[in-house]
Amino acid sequence: xxxxxxxxxxxxxxxxxxxxxxxxxxxxxxxxxxxxxxxxxxxxxxxxxxxxxxxxxxxxxxxxxxxxxxxxxxxxxxxxxxxxxxxxxxxxxxxxxxxxxxxxxxxxxxxxxxxxxxxxxxxxxxxxxxxxxxxxxxxxxxxxxxxxxxxxxxxxxxxxxxxxxxxxxxxxxxxxxxxxxxxxxxxxxxxxxxxxxxxxxxxxxxxxxxxxxxxxxxxxxxxxxxxxxxxxxxxxxxxxxxxxxxxx
Amino acid sequence: xxxxxxxxxxxxxxxxxxxxxxxxxxxxxxxxxxxxxxxxxxxxxxxxxxxxxxxxxxxxxxxxxxxxxxxxxxxxxxxxxxxxxxxxxxxxxxxxxxxxxxxxxxxxxxxxxxxxxxxxxxxxxxxxxxxxxxxxxxxxxxxxxxxxxxxxxxxxxxxxxxxxxxxxxxxxxxxxxxxxxxxxxxxxxxxxxxxxxxxxxxxxxxxxxxxxxxxxxxxxxxxxxxxxxxxxxxxxxxxxxxxxxxxxxxxxxxxxxxxxxxxxxxxxxxxxxxxxxx
Numbered sequence: 403x404x405x406x407x408x409x410x411x412x413x414x415x416x417x418x419x420x421x422x423x424x425x426x427x428x429x430x431x432x433x434x435x436x437x438x439x440x441x442x443x444x445x446x447x448x449x450x451x452x453x454x455x456x457x458x459x460x461x462x463x464x465x466x467x468x469x470x471x472x473x474x475x476x477x478x479x480x481x482x483x484x485x486x487x488x489x490x491x492x493x494x495x496x497x498x499x500x501x502x503x504x505x506x507x508x509x510x511x512x513x514x515x516x517x518x519x520x521x522x523x524x525x526x527x528x529x530x531x532x533x534x535x536x537x538x539x540x541x542x543x544x545x546x547x548x549x550x551x552x553x554x555x556x557x558x559x560x561x562x563x564x565x566x567x568x569x570x571x572x573x574x575x576x577x578x579x580x581x582x583x584x585x586x587x588x589x590x591x592x593x594x595x596x597x598x599x600x601x602x603x604x605x606x607x608x609x610x611x612x613x614x615x616x617x618x619x620x621x622x623x624x625x626x627x628x629x630x631x632x633x634x635x636x637x638x639x640x641x642x643x644x645x646x647x648x649x650x
Numbered sequence: 651x652x653x654x655x656x657x658x659x660x661x662x663x664x665x666x667x668x669x670x671x672x673x674x675x676x677x678x679x680x681x682x683x684x685x686x687x688x689x690x691x692x693x694x695x696x697x698x699x700x701x702x703x704x705x706x707x708x709x710x711x712x713x714x715x716x717x718x719x720x721x722x723x724x725x726x727x728x729x730x731x732x733x734x735x736x737x738x739x740x741x742x743x744x745x746x747x748x749x750x751x752x753x754x755x756x757x758x759x760x761x762x763x764x765x766x767x768x769x770x771x772x773x774x775x776x777x778x779x780x781x782x783x784x785x786x787x788x789x790x791x792x793x794x795x796x797x798x799x800x801x802x803x804x805x806x807x808x809x810x811x812x813x814x815x816x817x818x819x820x821x822x823x824x825x826x827x828x829x830x831x832x833x834x835x836x837x838x839x840x841x842x843x844x845x846x847x848x849x850x851x852x853x854x855x856x857x858x859x860x861x862x863x864x865x866x867x868x869x870x871x872x873x874x875x876x877x878x879x880x881x882x883x884x885x886x887x888x889x890x891x892x893x894x895x896x897x898x899x900x901x902x903x904x905x906x907x908x909x910x911x912x913x914x915x916x917x918x919x920x921x922x923x924x925x926x927x928x
Contacts, residue, residue, distance in 0.1 A: 458830055460826055460829060460830060482829075482832075483832045483834065484832075486829065486830055486831065486832035487832045489830075490830070491827075491830040493823060493826065493827060495821075495823050497821075497823035497824060497826065497827035498827070499824065499827070499828075499842055499846075500846065501845050501846050510841070511831040511832065511833065514833065514837055514841065515831060515832045515833055515837070556827075559831070560830075560831075563831060563832065
């Protein structure tokens with residue numbers, strides 16, 4: 403591995419993925435540089451979620467290459483644990499551990515996986531909970547928190563692993579409209595701190611505001627991509643135009 | 651902003667209130683007392699001329715029968731313990747990523763789950779030696795030990811299914827979240843999946859224990875000195891009087907009822923307490 407920070411942090415080349423007969427990804431290529439925030443948008447069923455789940459090897463791919471900091475993900479001998487220490491993930495359904503408090507949810511992986519000292523991990527976890535503006539909720543169980551609060555704990559949990567890149571899989575799709583804002587604000591804070599983020603989202607206004615680059619996918623291919631201003635104002639492909647006209 | 655509403659759908663969901671532990675009300679005592687009294691008194695009415703009432707005879711035998719019953723409990727607890735350990739291993743085997751382990755565990759589970767308990771008991775009784783030789787040391791295999799082994803087999807298979815079912819019942823997101831945080835599979839199971847499963851497994855596990863306790867009388871058929879065997883022997887030594895049958899077997903029924911009913915009630919209470927509210 404001779405990856406340097408000048409190379410793409412995540413690099414997909416001609417990625418193909420199918421579930422049985424169903425082809426989900428049909429040759430997707432994209433590069434994400436360190437500190438970039440990219441948003442993947444597109445109609446449902448276009449393979450967006452599958453795409454980012456391949457990056458941390460939750461789904462395997464049949465063909466192509468995914469490099470994360472120079473490490474090949476499409477490799478039968480891949481050390482998945484090492485990969486996942488570098489790549490954090492936040493899910494649509496939060497997936498907090500319901501039998502653990504917010505604080506435990508955040509500090510458990512650093513202690514158990516990274517073997518951090520417990521006191522130090524707790525200190526970091528408390529700081530992260532403050533960062534996602536949930537001070538005072540440390541001892542609450544996920545069931546006692548609102549969707550937006552749970553999702554912010556999930557973001558803190560992912561941050562606690564000090565990943566180099568975080569994948570956000572439609573993280574606001576299951577939220578009540580009034581709590582969407584607080585979660586988006588948290589992600590925006592991260593982006594401003596320079597965290598590399600790959601987001602799958604339906605929040606166009608948000609994508610336009612925070613993304614460095616937008617990718618539009620349909621039927622398993624990237625139809626069009628570009629910086630937000632060009633992308634939203636000057637879409638070229640008829641499929642992109644149609645999608646944007648429906649959603650904007 | 652707060653809204654005032656009487657619409658039931660708008661009100662916060664209330665957990666159904668868990669019943670008090672035993673849930674026995676005063677009138678429940680009535681049928682229990684009736685069973686306990688009518689049996690013996692019926693017999694009392696037919697009492698023979700030698701002065702001893704059937705109830706009196708039962709009282710004489712009661713300590714021995716109680717001892718036998720305690721033996722049943724020892725068998726049930728031991729078989730449950732063995733079966734639970736074996737079943738937990740087998741259940742985890744059923745969710746193993748290694749196909750041969752998974753298929754093997756599945757086969758063993760299905761085999762013992764679909765076998766009559768009595769047949770398994772006979773197998774254990776008559777296929778195991780009465781003692782084994784380990785480096786010249788003779789370890790005896792008494793009948794009661796074989797009975798425990800025989801009964802633990804179906805328990806094991808049922809616990810295996812309880813474990814598998816509980817693990818499968820958790821949303822897959824829990825696995826994915828743990829995986830994406832770089833937990834190993836063992837850590838995921840031990841720290842995240844199983845702790846959530848225990849609550850779900852407890853009620854069916856206690857149910858199984860109750861059934862097992864009642865099944866321990868099967869051991870009488872293969873000659874273990876448990877409560878049924880002793881009852882039969884007591885009746886025989888009293889000359890096989892038909893008027894003693896009702897009070898004696900009634901007494902045994904009562905013992906099991908008094909032991910198993912609270913377990914059943916407690917299980918229902920636990921089920922309500924841990925009911926999954928979505």
